[in-house]
Amino acid sequence: MTPDEFRRYGHAVVDWIANYHSRIESFPVLSQVKPGEVRASLPANPPLHGESFDAVLRDVENLILPGVTHWQSPNFFAYFPGNASGPGILGDLLSSGLGVQGMLWSTSPACTELETHVLDWLVTMLGLPEKFLSSRTGGGVIQDTASSAALCALLAGRERATNYVSNKKGCDGRIVAYVSTQTHSSLQKAAMIAGIGVDNLRSIAVNENFAMRPDALARQIETDKRAGLVPCFVCATVGTTSSNAMDPIPEIARVAQHHNLWLHVDAAMSGTAALCPEFRHLQNGVELADSYNFNPHKWMFTNFDCNSFWVADRKALIQTLSILPEYLRNQATESGAVIDYRDWHIQLGRRFRSLKLWLVIRHYGVEGLQHHIRRHVELAQQFASWVRSDQDFELAAPVPLNLVCFRHKAGDAANQSIMDRLNRSGDLFLTHTKLNGQLTLRLCVGQTNTQARHVERAWKRIREEAEKLTTNA
Numbered sequence: 135m136t137p138d139e140f141r142r143y144g145h146a147v148v149d150w151i152a153n154y155h156s157r158i159e160s161f162p163v164l165s166q167v168k169p170g171e172v173r174a175s176l177p178a179n180p181p182l183h184g185e186s187f188d189a190v191l192r193d194v195e196n197l198i199l200p201g202v203t204h205w206q207s208p209n210f211f212a213y214f215p216g217n218a219s220g221p222g223i224l225g226d227l228l229s230s231g232l233g234v235q236g237m238l239w240s241t242s243p244a245c246t247e248l249e250t251h252v253l254d255w256l257v258t259m260l261g262l263p264e265k266f267l268s269s270r271t272g273g274g275v276i277q278d279t280a281s282s283a284a285l286c287a288l289l290a291g292r293e294r295a296t297n298y299v300s301n302k303k304g305c306d307g308r309i310v311a312y313v314s315t316q317t318h319s320s321l322q323k324a325a326m327i328a329g330i331g332v333d334n335l336r337s338i339a340v341n342e343n344f345a346m347r348p349d350a351l352a353r354q355i356e357t358d359k360r361a362g363l364v365p366c367f368v369c370a371t372v373g374t375t376s377s378n379a380m381d382p383i384p385e386i387a388r389v390a391q392h393h394n395l396w397l398h399v400d401a402a403m404s405g406t407a408a409l410c411p412e413f414r415h416l417q418n419g420v421e422l423a424d425s426y427n428f429n430p431h432k433w434m435f436t437n438f439d440c441n442s443f444w445v446a447d448r449k450a451l452i453q454t455l456s457i458l459p460e461y462l463r464n465q466a467t468e469s470g471a472v473i474d475y476r477d478w479h480i481q482l483g484r485r486f487r488s489l490k491l492w493l494v495i496r497h498y499g500v501e502g503l504q505h506h507i508r509r510h511v512e513l514a515q516q517f518a519s520w521v522r523s524d525q526d527f528e529l530a531a532p533v534p535l536n537l538v539c540f541r542h543k544a545g546d547a548a549n550q551s552i553m554d555r556l557n558r559s560g561d562l563f564l565t566h567t568k569l570n571g572q573l574t575l576r577l578c579v580g581q582t583n584t585q586a587r588h589v590e591r592a593w594k595r596i597r598e599e600a601e602k603l604t605t606n607a
């Protein structure tokens with residue numbers, strides 16, 4: 135493809151994306167295809183000869199689009215959001231256009247330095263502790279996902295607790311780590327990958343608000359130590375996936391410090407709320423954490439993938455993950471004056487992800503970002519107030535931010551039926567969880583363009599489906 139052809143097709147693709155976003159509300163939010171349907175529409179074999187770009191774009195429209203669940207629809211209320219924005223998409227395009235692989239500072243200095251700079255900006259924007267700044271003992275790095283960030287934190291905690299011996303000799307089955315029953319499943323995966331093993335990952339009990347109980351954590355650590363085990367790590371969550379519960383970080387940190395555990399704080403979605411000073415109390419205690427992460431790719435308008443991960447002591451992370459083969463040696467690295475991000479995560483190669491984050495922050499400005507976050511929280515709170523005052527529905531958990539956990543009082547089958555019918559209708563997309571053993575519906579407001587009318591319609595549709603329950607009964 136010549137630069138001129140690229141320009142022509144590039145315009146066509148940007149036009150297609152802009153049109154897609156303009157008509158996004160006309161699609162069923164949850165894709166309605168059956169398993170195998172997309173593949174059945176594709177040719178069995180790859181083309182022997184190159185095809186025209188127009189034909190490919192036509193297939194995107196006709197074959198791919200029906201199999202897309204529209205995460206960028208303002209009627210998407212499922213899971214946690216994975217919101218995107220014009221500047222985020224264009225930042226990703228610029229990154230692809232430059233085609234940079236930034237494993238070392240020297241393989242593209244701008245890729246490293248913009249990332250360090252934007253992550254330092256975010257420390258201030260989110261009211262995070264100064265120890266996370268690159269000018270202090272810590273620093274930030276962009277990971278692909280919160281799962282990878284958690285794995286890196288766990289590895290660093292494991293190494294610190296074993297004096298960097300487990301990297302050499304492997305784990306001896308005595309290393310234990312702590313999460314709550316509500317912690318994201320990525321921590322289980324991390325324990326498997328880190329060689330700690332899920333049997334050595336303790337799921338600490340939670341209180342009536344689904345937040346980790348520090349007393350139970352302290353007791354479990356004492357028990358494990360008496361049994362000759364080596365506690366190394368605890369993960370506290372700001373906004374659990376199931377119900378947006380807030381773990382008490384200061385109390386957990388006190389226990390962690392007493393036993394010299396690495397404290398990781400996972401604020402995957404809710405961390406974005408800290409852009410607004412009035413929500414920062416939810417992350418109180420983060421100044422005591424060894425590491426912290428949140429996903430701009432969830433709620434901060436930066437299209438997937440983009441996780442921001444900070445450590446208080448970068449030396450511990452680098453000592454855990456650094457390997458320097460001869461073929462990567464270079465003067466800049468030897469000088470010690472640069473950051474080589476390959477030492478800050480699992481993989482070697484890395485994309486220029488900070489571009490999209492930079493574009494998003496510059497496009498919206500701090501005030502613009504705050505405006506959208508406040509709007510989402512207000513809309514969710516409004517929805518929660520409708521649930522609270524409805525005789526057929528109830529809230530199933532506190533609503534600190536933009537996630538509402540609620541259910542119809544008629545029980546699991548009724549809630550399942552309401553959700554299935556809504557999702558089949560394509561009007562909106564909701565998902566569920568189980569809280570205290572009961573099926574619970576989750577409505578999360580976080581898509582970039584969700585407005586009052588979308589949330590009002592969601593509630594109207596939920597009510598309509600609930601009324602059908604009594605009519606059909």
Ligand SMILES: Cc1ncc(COP(=O)(O)O)c(C=O)c1O
Pocket residue numbers: 214278279280281282318320371373374375400401402403429441
């Ligand atoms: C609290 C929490 N942690 C971690 C994750 C995993 O996110 P990722 O897909 O970035 O690995 C999620 C995903 O929803 C989450 O809610």
